[in-house]
Amino acid sequence: MGQPFDPPSGSDGIESVELKSALEERYLAYALSTIMNRALPDARDGLKPVHRRILYGMRLLRLDPNTAFKKCAKIVGDVMGDFHPHGDQAIYDALVRLSQDFAQRYPLVDGQGNFGNIDGDGPAAYRYTEARLTEVARLLLDGIDEDTVDFRPSYNGEKDEPIVLPAAFPNLLANGSQGIAVGMATSIPPHNAAELCDAALYLIGHRDATSAQLLTFVKGPDFPTGGILIDSAESIAEAYRTGRGGFRVRARWAKEDTGRGTWNIVVTEIPYGIPKARLIEKLAELLQEKKLPLLADVRDESAEDVRVVLEPRSRSVDPVILMESVFRLTELEARIPLNMNVLVGGLVPRVIGLAEALREWLDHRRVVLQRRSRHRLAQIERRLEILGGLLIVYLDLDEVIRIIREEDEPKPSLMKRFELTELQANAILDTRLRSLRKLEEMELKRELDTLTKEKDGLEELLGSEKMQWSDITKQIRAVKKAFGPETKLGARRTTLENPPDTAGIDFTSAMVEREPITVIVSAKGWIRALKGHVADLSGVAFKGDDALNISFLSETTAKILVLASNGKVFTLEAAKLPGGRGFGDPIRLMVDFDDGAEIVAALPYQPGGKLLIAGSDGRGFLAPADALVANTRKGKGIMGLDEPAQAMLLVPAGGGDHVAVCSADRLLLVFPLSEMPELSRGKGVRLQRCRQSTLTDAHVFTLAEGLPWRDSAGQERLANAALLEKWMGHRAEAGTLMTRSFPKFERFGK
Structure with a gap:
């Protein structure tokens, strides 16, 4: 940035300033204005300036809880003219939110008319609606005329406005607050006032009490829309100690019998801040996309209370699994953030914990x-x-x-x-x-x-x-x-419960409609899934000079294990594979392949099964299929390799008693499966001695049933136990050359 230039002669009133310093100064002023006068609440009364001005303006209009209502247009006009020189719609929106019993745990404004609803619909125009203060607002204003707080001149100097309210009610935590400033934000969920009073009384007697000690009284957030808090006690305690964290809230539901063994799920409370209409829309969208196969229909039967009916696909569906699948895909389970960033003393923005608040x-x-x-x-x-x-x-x-x-x-x-x-x-x-x-x-x-x-x-x-x-x-x-627990307004609405134990449930099958597919992997590593089990793949087209490499039958609920030449195994969800209309997608875009690695094998994952994994140097081992499943894009390093060896084979090993291995120079060896070790990862042991050659194929089979194999024409053949006598041996031997007993041998298996 250059030096400021001198103003030309004769340019009276023009001052030259450096752009960098001018931007810094103006943006800092804007940031401070946003933080202090708009977005962050005061720690003492829990209010932002616009809310404080609305309440004080209504006080001046004598709109006490026991008086008649007045038009919101009058309130908005007076507040805008005397205290808040911003848009009338911004003031009315703030006024409306103060009156909504699904947005405020303890509403500060008593509204008459259409003030919006939990579906997300907006309020009527302010010329139609009326309002007055509630008892909670009266407590916040109690004593304001008795020199309890400082006042400052309003924006035009004609009137005085309070800097903070006397606040005989713990409003900051009871009603919470949300706001986005410049470089900082605040998010405080609502709490139960009676619990806050108990904690405050304990704090009076024990000035140095910690947030953890106060959690004896404050169980957690208490949302106006109810719901179930499913966080652990440790995570809740840590959030309140630091002032940062979040809470997982679930909808409250119950199973409702409809006669003759049929039943529905009825949702009566939804997470805080989620519009019900958006929830229903998302559920309907997931139903249409067949992403909730356990769910048949969703209906909104709400009147004044929330009542969302979920109809299961059949009476045999487990309601817990159904709801867990819905929680995973919709906002019936939501995370409510906690960031207690407030103006301490009305001046300093700081994140504070429960005790300090x-x-x-x-x-x-x-x-x-x-x-x-x-x-x-x-x-x-x-x-x-x-x-x-x-x-x-x-x-x-x-x-x-x-x-x-x-x-x-x-x-x-x-x-x-x-x-x-x-x-x-x-x-x-x-x-x-x-x-x-x-x-x-x-x-x-x-x-x-x-x-x-x-x-x-x-x-x-x-x-x-x-x-x-x-x-x-x-x-x-x-x-x-x-506002005690025995009162209608003060009774706790959000309960704390442990979520059901779902460790043994396969949610992939619960959230995907079970359909047969045929998985195709091309020579260049492109993958796709054809609908149904397709036996004849001769009509399948490939891109350019690409060709078929691997194909197998599976289902949409399955997981696909992919072995790379560097010994890593990757896991793909069959339901997320591209359809068979095009050429598919490269597997490299779905997982993090290392440079130079190639796809050498792919097969469907069978829970509890065993797999034989082997490298080109003839080494290999048995591995539990469960140990190969990777939950990240990076995969799992299963097989250790010495250069220049590469991973070559990943074949099923369940139910057999012998192993057949074959090298590139057509040497075949058959040995008992019991001679192979079972490992979760490692280099393995020598399966076949490959001096000048490499291992090309392996198969686990039952000797009594024979060894299946295919010739170059694709014909299925079977080598029985008597025929295989010549090639029987022990692990790590070189094997015997395939003679005329295996004419035009192509590979093992059917």
């Missing part, structure tokens, strides 16, 4: 109590001063009346005659004649005694930290009683 709220409540007490003390002292003057006057009423009647300036005369302050003199002059009776004097003395006692109590409260926390404890207990 509650501590911030409690410290704020103590400040509010102190300021409220001082405000009340000032009022009492002012009133006591006035009462002192009035009681002096009652001692000589005739003289007071004379001064007022005869003096041109009665106030200075009264102040001089009775040694009054200006405040006392003004109060005397403002007193009505009807108040000068004897009964009024007794009332004044009673009021003086009452206020004096209250003043002493407030002074004692302000001087004692213990008494302050005792007072706050009473306030929190009152909140807990109002």
Whole structure:
């Protein structure tokens, strides 16, 4: 970036600035504005500026919980004109969200009219809807007129707005918050207010309590839409300790019998923040694409409550497996993030844990109590001063009346005659004649005694930290009683449960419709799956000079094991293979092949089976098929090889008792399968001694049934035990040359 140039002469008012510094300065200002005044909530009242302004604006309109509703257009107009100079739609959207009982655990606005629904439909225009504050909002605003919080001028300087609300309710955690700022975001799920009150009460008595200790009271998030939390206690504790993490929430469902052995699944609660219409749409889409073979139909029978009906394909379907397959593919199981990034003290954005979040709220409540007490003390002292003057006057009423009647300036005369302050003199002059009776004097003395006692109590409260926390404890207990577990609003909706044990369930078959396929692998490593079991592959076309290499019959629910020449085994899902209309896709795009590696074998995976794996140098071993399955694109390194040997064979080894191996120079060896070791990985042992040649084929078979093989014309042949006598031997021998007993031998197997 070059140096700023001097402005040309005669260009008055034009200033040259360096672009880099100008961009940095302006973007920093924008970022700070977004963080401080838009996206992040204050740790003390849990509100963003727009929500705080809406609540305060509604307070000024006297929209208390027991008053009549007013049009939202009036509320939005007043808030925009006095406090929030942004779009009316942005203000109305925030107002609507504060009223939605499926978005807010404890709604702050009581709405009348169409305020949207859980399906994701929008609200009516603000000229049609009406609103007022709820009891929770009243608690947040309680004491705002008693100098409990600081105010600042609004954007045009005409009015004052609160910097933070008094917040007699733990709103930050109870209602949660979401927001995206510049370079940071916040995501706080809602919690149960009664549990938060219990944790706060414990924190008052144990100032240094940790988040882990507070989890005795706070079980986890409590979403307005209910659901089931399935995270482990350890992960929940870690999330609350650090302020970062996430929660897995599942829909609540039950099996409903429909008679004659038939049944349906009924979903009554869905994860927080997921529009129901989008859920139904996704389920219908998966049904159409045949990705949920256990599910026959889905219906939305919801009225005011959620009721989504899932109809199984047949009565023999296991409901747990059905639901687990649905959870894996849809938002009926969702992850709710936790990122407690808040403005600590209203100034510093920081990620805090559960204990610190509650501590911030409690410290704020103590400040509010102190300021409220001082405000009340000032009022009492002012009133006591006035009462002192009035009681002096009652001692000589005739003289007071004379001064007022005869003096041109009665106030200075009264102040001089009775040694009054200006405040006392003004109060005397403002007193009505009807108040000068004897009964009024007794009332004044009673009021003086009452206020004096209250003043002493407030002074004692302000001087004692213990008494302050005792007072706050009473306030929190009152909140807990109002929103306790026995109340409709306060009862916990989200339950904590362990998910069912699904370790032994094959979900691939549950989520894919079982259909027969024929898998084809070309010489250049392209793979595809033809529908059905195709015996004649002569009509299958290949790209350019490519040709058929491997083909076998399988099913869409199967896994395919692919052996590479470097000894690695890769796993492909048959359901994800490209169809047979085109030429397929290169296997290299599906897995991470090493440079120079080639595909040498492929076959369907049989759970619990055994496979014979061998290299060109004649070494090999038996391997459990389960040990070869890889869950990642990188595959599994199964066979160790010495240069220049390459992996050559991967053949089934289940049910046989002998092994036939053949080298490139047509030497055949048959030996008992029991002579081979079983390994999960390694170099293996020598199967056949290949001095100047390489191993080309191997087959595991039952000697009594004979050795199947094919000639170059594709004819199936069988070598019985008597014929094979000549080639019988032991592992690691060189074998015997194939004579006329194996004319035009091509390969083993049918």
